[in-house]
Amino acid sequence: MITARGLSKSYWVARHRRGALGAMRSLVDRSGREVRAVRDISFDVAAGEIVGYVGPNGAGKSTTIKMLTGILVPTAGEATVAGYVPWNQRKSLASKIGVVFGQRTQLWWDLPLIESLELLRFVYRVPVDRFQANLTEMRSLLDLDPFLETPVRQLSLGQRMRGDLAAAVLHEPPLLYLDEPTIGLDVVAKARVREFLARINRERGVTILLTTHDLADVEHLCRRMIIIDRGRLLYDGSVEALRQRHGSHRTLVVDLEAGATIDGFVRDGVELVRADGPRRWLRFDREAVSAASLISSVVARAPVVDVAIEEPAIEDIIRGIYEGGLRAEPAVSE
Amino acid sequence: MDSQIGAELAICRRLVGARLRGQMQYRGSFIAQIAGNFGVNFVELIAILILFSHFGAIGGWDVGEVAFLYGLSCTSFGIAHLLGSGFSSFSTLIHQGTFDRVLVRPVGTLLQVLAAEMQIRRLGEALQGVLVLGAAIGFVGIEWTVGRLVYLPIVLASAVLLYVALFAIEATVCFWTTQATEVLNAFTYGGSDMAQYPLHIYDGWLRGLLLFVVPIGFVIYLPSLYLLDKPDPLGLPGFVPFLAPVAALAFAMAAAALWRLGVRHYRSTGS
Amino acid sequence: MRLYFEVARRSFQRHLTYRVATLAGLFTNAVFGIFFSSVYRAFYQDGERGVVADFTLPEILTFVWIGQSLLMLVYLWNWWEVADSIRTGDVVSDLMKPMDFQLYWLSRDLGRASCHWLTRFVPTFAMGALLFDLAWPGTISTWLAFFISVNLAILVSFGWRFLLNLSAFWLLDVRGINTIAVLVLNFFSGLLVPIAFFPGWLRTVAEWLPFRAIVMVPVEVFLGQRTPQSALLIQAFWVVALRLLGQVVLNAAVRKLVVQGG
Numbered sequence: 109m110i111t112a113r114g115l116s117k118s119y120w121v122a123r124h125r126r127g128a129l130g131a132m133r134s135l136v137d138r139s140g141r142e143v144r145a146v147r148d149i150s151f152d153v154a155a156g157e158i159v160g161y162v163g164p165n166g167a168g169k170s171t172t173i174k175m176l177t178g179i180l181v182p183t184a185g186e187a188t189v190a191g192y193v194p195w196n197q198r199k200s201l202a203s204k205i206g207v208v209f210g211q212r213t214q215l216w217w218d219l220p221l222i223e224s225l226e227l228l229r230f231v232y233r234v235p236v237d238r239f240q241a242n243l244t245e246m247r248s249l250l251d252l253d254p255f256l257e258t259p260v261r262q263l264s265l266g267q268r269m270r271g272d273l274a275a276a277v278l279h280e281p282p283l284l285y286l287d288e289p290t291i292g293l294d295v296v297a298k299a300r301v302r303e304f305l306a307r308i309n310r311e312r313g314v315t316i317l318l319t320t321h322d323l324a325d326v327e328h329l330c331r332r333m334i335i336i337d338r339g340r341l342l343y344d345g346s347v348e349a350l351r352q353r354h355g356s357h358r359t360l361v362v363d364l365e366a367g368a369t370i371d372g373f374v375r376d377g378v379e380l381v382r383a384d385g386p387r388r389w390l391r392f393d394r395e396a397v398s399a400a401s402l403i404s405s406v407v408a409r410a411p412v413v414d415v416a417i418e419e420p421a422i423e424d425i426i427r428g429i430y431e432g433g434l435r436a437e438p439a440v441s442e
Numbered sequence: 443m444d445s446q447i448g449a450e451l452a453i454c455r456r457l458v459g460a461r462l463r464g465q466m467q468y469r470g471s472f473i474a475q476i477a478g479n480f481g482v483n484f485v486e487l488i489a490i491l492i493l494f495s496h497f498g499a500i501g502g503w504d505v506g507e508v509a510f511l512y513g514l515s516c517t518s519f520g521i522a523h524l525l526g527s528g529f530s531s532f533s534t535l536i537h538q539g540t541f542d543r544v545l546v547r548p549v550g551t552l553l554q555v556l557a558a559e560m561q562i563r564r565l566g567e568a569l570q571g572v573l574v575l576g577a578a579i580g581f582v583g584i585e586w587t588v589g590r591l592v593y594l595p596i597v598l599a600s601a602v603l604l605y606v607a608l609f610a611i612e613a614t615v616c617f618w619t620t621q622a623t624e625v626l627n628a629f630t631y632g633g634s635d636m637a638q639y640p641l642h643i644y645d646g647w648l649r650g651l652l653l654f655v656v657p658i659g660f661v662i663y664l665p666s667l668y669l670l671d672k673p674d675p676l677g678l679p680g681f682v683p684f685l686a687p688v689a690a691l692a693f694a695m696a697a698a699a700l701w702r703l704g705v706r707h708y709r710s711t712g713s
Numbered sequence: 714m715r716l717y718f719e720v721a722r723r724s725f726q727r728h729l730t731y732r733v734a735t736l737a738g739l740f741t742n743a744v745f746g747i748f749f750s751s752v753y754r755a756f757y758q759d760g761e762r763g764v765v766a767d768f769t770l771p772e773i774l775t776f777v778w779i780g781q782s783l784l785m786l787v788y789l790w791n792w793w794e795v796a797d798s799i800r801t802g803d804v805v806s807d808l809m810k811p812m813d814f815q816l817y818w819l820s821r822d823l824g825r826a827s828c829h830w831l832t833r834f835v836p837t838f839a840m841g842a843l844l845f846d847l848a849w850p851g852t853i854s855t856w857l858a859f860f861i862s863v864n865l866a867i868l869v870s871f872g873w874r875f876l877l878n879l880s881a882f883w884l885l886d887v888r889g890i891n892t893i894a895v896l897v898l899n900f901f902s903g904l905l906v907p908i909a910f911f912p913g914w915l916r917t918v919a920e921w922l923p924f925r926a927i928v929m930v931p932v933e934v935f936l937g938q939r940t941p942q943s944a945l946l947i948q949a950f951w952v953v954a955l956r957l958l959g960q961v962v963l964n965a966a967v968r969k970l971v972v973q974g975g
């Protein structure tokens with residue numbers, strides 16, 4: 109569905125000088141610097157996949173999506189999306205994709221939601237019966253009815269996002285780009301958006317490329333994830349593999365009997381990371397220490413009421429990656 | 443191909459309809475604005491009349507003949523301004539990054555931008571132009587032949603096309619910088635103002651500019667020589683008064699090409 | 714005082730950074746200057762008249778170029794910064810600050826104007842002088858009087874614009890009033906045609922309005938058609954009158970804001 113090869117985008121940003129003299133100088137001298145927002149990124153997305161595209165602020169996520177929709181022309185590199193080169197065959201591609209920019213609505217600001225949707229029917233030339241069928245489905249899936257007649261500018265963020273989602277899929281695009289579709293939403297609204305996306309992916313086979321800062325979105329929806337930072341691709345592979353490979357630490361949580369203690373417990377590859385009342389958190393390297401042996405050595409030292417093992421949260425792994433980078437790891441997919 | 447364009451125009455009509463419904467919500471301010479726009483031009487006309495009251499003629503043209511030029515220019519400029527409203531507010535579309543959504547839809551970008559805005563208040567400008575044009579035609583007593591009768595609407599249409607193209611170029615520049623809109627005002631407003639007087643009063647370089655760079659002279663002044671049956675003091679070949687549609691089309695095509703180039707330079711916004 | 718000086722200084726610097734806009738604006742001034750000059754030149758040729766309503770051709774060309782140079786300096790059109798702050802609600806926090814609201818905006822405007830003296834007035838006038846034969850004052854004192862008169866024109870213009878902006882407290886949409894303001898200003902400031910050209914009754918109307926103090930009076934001072942004393946009198950009167958009127962309207966607006974919550 110998507111092939112990107114060596115995509116790069118640089119922005120030229122004019123330099124701002126401070127003070128009166130600086131301003132005088134900038135009148136004549138228009139120097140600036142180049143921001144390399146996306147550098148040499150390649151990946152493929154197969155039909156039917158849901159891919160999470162994540163990275164810290166300014167990583168280049170939105171820029172990538174804008175190139176893949178045809179909004180921006182890349183500085184270098186190639187891409188085909190649904191068989192089209194986005195920036196050269198933008199209009200043909202447009203009917204094949206749905207786009208949601210969480211930060212900005214695609215709807216007409218001063219028209220009721222239903223009118224926006226009807227206008228889009230004409231824009232995308234959707235046959236009336238298909239439109240009606242889709243609209244009925246969206247109305248129940250996204251629960252649009254309470255605000256169908258409300259002008260878009262009066263909608264709450266969550267309602268607007270649902271409206272935007274409906275608008276993006278009314279013409280039945282096989283590919284959906286979502287740039288931060290859950291930004292600013294409460295837990296219930298987020299869950300609803302995720303459920304909707306999972307559903308259209310499952311039932312209609314819609315391919316989804318999604319950026320987000322909420323990694324719970326990725327955990328719920330994506331089997332595969334692409335991580336970029338400062339324009340570079342850091343990781344492309346399954347979420348599970350990432351967890352396996354980089355989340356080698358697990359945590360043993362033990363509840364001790366009243367008055368018991370394991371202070372002074374030392375073992376290679378194990379670290380006491382937290383203590384709260386009778387509860388202790390022991391982080392251990394799953395390669396060096398097996399869970400069974402760790403449990404037995406703890407039990408041997410102090411009476412234990414309960415044990416549990418926590419898998420690393422994907423969020424912690426990613427934070428580790430953002431902070432430390434993936435240095436030694438080659439960025440490859442499996 | 444033709445049905446393609448027809449379909450796009452139909453979409454365009456719907457989009458415009460939606461915009462108008464939005465505007466009609468403020469009917470009071472709406473009528474005030476039509477009147478106001480009428481008035482701005484009216485004051486300019488008064489200024490011209492005051493000048494004629496002191497001088498009598500300019501470049502050998504009397505007040506009726508200049509009023510004809512004025513009416514022609516104002517009518518076409520007003521209609522173009524109305525149709526091209528989307529272009530005149532294009533810099534905000536660029537500033538806010540809203541052009542993104544134009545680019546992800548399967549309809550031509552030019553059409554969408556045109557349809558995005560339709561400021562009915564500009565009807566005031568066109569209306570005033572029509573009134574002056576009508577009065578001038580009565581006043582100078584044109585000798586109507588079939589040729590002139592047929593050519594006048596063609597001239598008007600050509601002038602509208604040329605001005606719309608000029609607005610389009612003004613918008614196109616926003617792809618590179620949104621600070622320069624004033625330069626372009628010099629071409630649009632300045633151009634239409636200059637077209638209100640006979641071209642031969644300007645210095646040679648300016649005349650050249652108005653003929654061969656922004657061919658306003660080809661759509662207002664030169665056709666008027668024929669329509670008003672005036673001698674050509676510039677000594678151009680006899681067929682040039684009839685080049686209005688050709689000049690307008692060529693200019694519009696150049697503007698469209700520039701626009702396509704601009705779209706590829708669009709850089710969106712950071713968020 | 715320090716506050717107002719700092720506000721002005723910042724505004725000055727901010728305006729200096731609009732470089733493309735400045736060049737663009739100069740270009741526009743040049744185009745319109747050349748346009749009006751060509752028209753007047755042709756009119757004078759056709760009429761074969763040396764002096765019309767007290768203006769010789771060089772004098773009328775001087776009028777044209779001073780007008781173009783002044784346009785941005787006195788910010789004749791489309792200054793709606795106060796109205797914008799009213800619309801967005803920023804005005805509330807400004808009103809709560811321990812400062813004179815009108816003086817605050819005046820400082821900003823004077824900072825802007827100082828910038829435009831350098832970036833707009835001087836270059837535009839210089840272009841006119843290079844391209845056309847203008848009429849120059851004979852004495853240094855006329856130059857001085859002209860300089861003072863232009864600065865007073867800026868104050869009059871500010872007073873008027875401030876008043877207009879305050880209308881945003883009552884009107885939702887200032888576009889209508891903007892159109893009318895442009896129309897009245899263009900005509901009665903004498904920008905389009907010198908007021909001396911107006912027919913008698915229209916001239917009387919123009920003389921009773923504040924707008925001639927913004928464009929026409931400085932021109933008349935420059936051309937020696939009006940004594941500095943008379944110019945000073947007219948302009949100072951309007952500066953004071955508009956400042957007081959602005960204060961009265963502002964008080965009413967604040968009262969409305971307090972009572973109705975905006």
Ligand SMILES: Nc1ncnc2c1ncn2[C@@H]1O[C@H](COP(=O)(O)OP(=O)(O)OP(=O)(O)O)[C@@H](O)[C@H]1O
Binds near residue numbers: 168171711
């Ligand atoms: N139109 C633009 N002009 C100049 N620089 C830009 C523009 N758009 C983005 N950038 C820069 O390019 C880089 C990548 O921006 P981008 O919007 O793609 O990041 P992002 O990953 O979407 O970030 P976020 O998570 O904050 O949305 C940033 O440094 C940004 O400042």
Ligand SMILES: [Mg+2]
Binds near residue numbers: 170287713
């Ligand atoms: Mg982004």
